[in-house]
Amino acid sequence: MVPELPEVESVRRQLGPRLEHRRVRSVWTDPQSRFAEVGSVVGRRLGALRRRGKYLLVRLEGDGGFRELVMHLGMTGSFRFRDDPAGWIPDAYVRATFVLEDPDGGRCVLDFRDVRRFGRLAVVPEGEYGGIPTLAKLGPEPLSEDFDPDRFHAALATTRMPVKPFLLTQRPVAGVGNIYADEALWRACINPHARRVGRARARVLWAAIRDVLAEAIDREGTTFRDYRMVNGASGRFADFLAAYGQHGRPCLRCGTAMARVVLAGRGTTYCPRCQRR
DNA sequence: CTAACTACCTGAACGC
DNA sequence: TGCGTTCAGGTAGTTA
Numbered sequence: 119m120v121p122e123l124p125e126v127e128s129v130r131r132q133l134g135p136r137l138e139h140r141r142v143r144s145v146w147t148d149p150q151s152r153f154a155e156v157g158s159v160v161g162r163r164l165g166a167l168r169r170r171g172k173y174l175l176v177r178l179e180g181d182g183g184f185r186e187l188v189m190h191l192g193m194t195g196s197f198r199f200r201d202d203p204a205g206w207i208p209d210a211y212v213r214a215t216f217v218l219e220d221p222d223g224g225r226c227v228l229d230f231r232d233v234r235r236f237g238r239l240a241v242v243p244e245g246e247y248g249g250i251p252t253l254a255k256l257g258p259e260p261l262s263e264d265f266d267p268d269r270f271h272a273a274l275a276t277t278r279m280p281v282k283p284f285l286l287t288q289r290p291v292a293g294v295g296n297i298y299a300d301e302a303l304w305r306a307c308i309n310p311h312a313r314r315v316g317r318a319r320a321r322v323l324w325a326a327i328r329d330v331l332a333e334a335i336d337r338e339g340t341t342f343r344d345y346r347m348v349n350g351a352s353g354r355f356a357d358f359l360a361a362y363g364q365h366g367r368p369c370l371r372c373g374t375a376m377a378r379v380v381l382a383g384r385g386t387t388y389c390p391r392c393q394r395r
Numbered sequence: 396c397t398a399a400c401t402a403c404c405t406g407a408a409c410g411c
Numbered sequence: 412t413g414c415g416t417t418c419a420g421g422t423a424g425t426t427a
Contacts, residue, residue: 192404193404193405194404194405194406211405232404233404233405233406234403234404234405234406235403235404235405236403236404277397277398278397278398279397279398279399283398382399382400383399383400383401
C-alpha cells in the first residue's frame with residue numbers, strides 16, 4: 119500500500135522514459151494542495167527521473183542555474199497518463215496535471231492523484247534540500263555501495279531510539295518504511311524494540327534490508343490498498359510478506375503466532391519467539 | 396542536537 | 412440501515 123523504496127523505484131522505471139527530454143507546456147495544481155510553486159516548471163525541459171529513498175527527483179533544464187522538481191507520493195500518491203489505453207478519467211483526487219510535449223510536438227497529459235494529500239511536489243534549486251528536512255538528512259541508498267555494513271552499524275550506535283523507529287527516520291538508510299522495516303527485522307531476527315544492535319547483527323540486518331528491497335523491486339513492490347503502478351497494475355510482493363499484516367498467523371520460521379504492537383505510533387508485527395529482545 | 400509528540404488527510408472498517 | 416469512532420501512516424513542525 120504505502121509507497122516505499124521498491125514502489126517508488128517501480129514508478130520511476132515506468133515514468134522516467136516518458137518524462138525525459140519532454141518540455142512542460144502547462145501545469146494545473148489544486149489550490150488546496152500548496153503546490154503553487156510547481157507552476158514554475160512551465161517551459162522547462164525535463165531531465166532524467168532519479169530516485170533518492172522515497173523521493174523522485176527531476177532536473178529542470180533551462181536558463182540560469184538548474185532547478186529540481188522534488189516529488190513524494192506520501193501515502194496514496196500515484197501518477198497516471200491520461201492517454202493510458204486502460205482509460206483514466208480524472209477525478210476529485212487529481213491534485214496536479216502536467217501537459218508535456220515531446221521533441222516532435224506530440225503531447226501527453228500526466229496526472230498526480232493523491233487521495234489523502236500526504237504527497238508533496240516542490241521545486242528547489244538543484245540539490246538544495248533545506249526545505250525538505252528528511253531529504254536533506256537522508257541516509258545512503260540501500261542498494262548502492264554507499265550502504266556499508268560497518269557504517270550502518272555505526273549509525274545504529276548513534277541513537278538510543280528503538281531500532282525500528284530509527285529505521286523509519288530515513289537517516290541510517292534511505293527508503294525503508296513500515297512494511298519493509300518489519301520484513302527486514304523479521305528476516306534478521308531482531309526485535310523492533312531493540313536499542314542496541316551489535317556489529318554482527320547489524321550486518322545481518324544490513325543484508326536483510328538489501329535482500330528484501332531487491333526482491334520487492336523484482337516484483338514491482340507491494341500493493342496493500344492504494345498503491346498502483348503508472349500503468350495501473352498492482353505490485354506482486356504482497357504474497358511474499360512474512361511479517362507486515364501477518365499478526366495472528368504462524369511465523370513462517372517457527373510457527374509461533376506473530377504479535378502486533380504499536381511502536382512509536384506505528385503498527386509493528388514481529389515474531390515474539392524468533393525476534394526476542 | 397535529540398527524541399517524543401502531534402497534525403495533516405480521508406476512505407475503509409468497525410461498533411452499536 | 413445509519414451514524415459515529417477508530418485506524419492507517421510518512422513527513423514536518425513543535426515542544427521538552
